[in-house]
Amino acid sequence: MRDRGRGGRERVPVVVQARSGRRGLARVLWIAAETVVTCGVLILLLVVHQLWWTNQQARAEAGAEVRALEREWDISLPEGEGEGEREGEGAVSAGPSARPSAAVVSPSAPPGSGSPSPRRTRPPAPPPAPSAVPPPPSGQTFAVLRIPRIGLTVPVARGISKSKVLDKGYVGHYPGTAAPGAAGNVALAGHRNTHGEPFRYVNRLRKGDEITLRTREGTYTYRVDRILPVTSPRDTGVIQPVPRSIVKPSYGYSEAGSYLTLTTCTPEFTSRYRLIVWATLRR
Template identity: 55%
Template sequence: MRVPVVHQQARRRRARYARLLWNGAELLVTLGVVLMLLVAHQLWWTNRQAREGAERKVQALEREWEWEGEGEGDRGVRDGDGGGAAADGSGADDGSAATGGGSGSRSAPDSASAASSTPRPRWTQAYAILTIPRLDLRVPVAEGISKGNVLNKGYVGHYPETAQPGRAGNFALAGHRNTHGEPFRYINRLRRGDRIEVETSTAVYTYVVDRTLAQTSAGDGGVIREIPRSTVRTGYGYKDPGYYLTLTTCTPEYTSKYRLVVWGKLGSMRPR
């Protein structure tokens, strides 16, 4: 009877291969878990953090403006006690006098005086609230389009060289379409005639969606000019001066290759 010879070297080689395969499998599983956590952080956690922060900022702005309004009301009462009524005795305030009635709204050109009275915001300062009823969206507007200090906080950013709300020219805004609150994720759903409100400490400006450019290059600066008109797709945009609103975001979703643009025109303004 022959006794089988055990090849120790072959056994050790098989054990080494098994350990390598096991270690490789562990590494792949670990990498998969890390990637899943990163995706969850980007797609869920950053959205949650940014939305909560943006909501708190909206509430803070509303409280601040309410306090300012109460303070101005107190001053108005004191001034009224001293004979601050209208000269004709009608008691009409500045808003109704400007509009010729008691509606409190003004035409686009008349809004410039109210807009010009608003101090220029500091860099990265949140100073307005953007409301889009169709999208159930209400977010802060901050000066500048810095990712770290504005966009990644779930805010909408104002292009610094463009007009302010209610002013002649183009009030141009940028916002994330995905992650970090993604306020502009669904602006592709906006249709002509939809209302967009921009609220500041002094007034509420209502813009009306007019046109959409579904895709243009990321470097198409023409879409945010004073008279917005695409330099890439020249058939899109305007030729005449006006009171414009521009919303820009990345497209397609989860990329930054192109830009999606929505344009609106100022329809009305009412003082706060």
């Protein structure tokens, strides 16, 4: 029986569907939780990729490149091979058979009946000027760096491109700096973290530690001499022929010599500053 209120109007009961509203709220919360978990898993996978997988890939590639370089350098040419190339193809030997023979005149021959006088010939044209040799391409490996203190063996490539050099796990050679073993400053850069992180532990180097650079021409040994713990990424003085920090001038050298410079990021997992290790050539 319906209730009648004032004025004789009927009252209609209102039913509130609380359960339906609760189910909708629970569904929204569940979707939000799933989204958060999915994002967390993706972030975790990204971290694993950056901190573990890129290291595995880069170290494998760098190790294979070291083996390929040293295998190439250790192969010696058979004896006598290449001699023709050294003398020049078609070159005329300067031995006795190449000397012009003197004219022989019989004593009984009348004067002037000897061999005819040699004809005058034009002087040979000068050789053409050698064409300019293009610089080696960025990313080409040419040396192997070894640091026994931290158990590092890694190839050195030309340039400091991330995609062509550093992200492959290689150490990069700053363009314009000295060649291994030469006077001046051999400046090298490497990742501190991820992509092989070859310079992860260069902060453990101490004065007197040995560093070797092997190339096709030979092996050059440097000894750690000085360390600059922190400097600006724009401190270009540290890779000059006579390295000296322009941010902290008390660090560096004042005389010409044969130096090796290692540069990497610091602190770990950031690129805010640079850590510098200097070494000098011993042999």
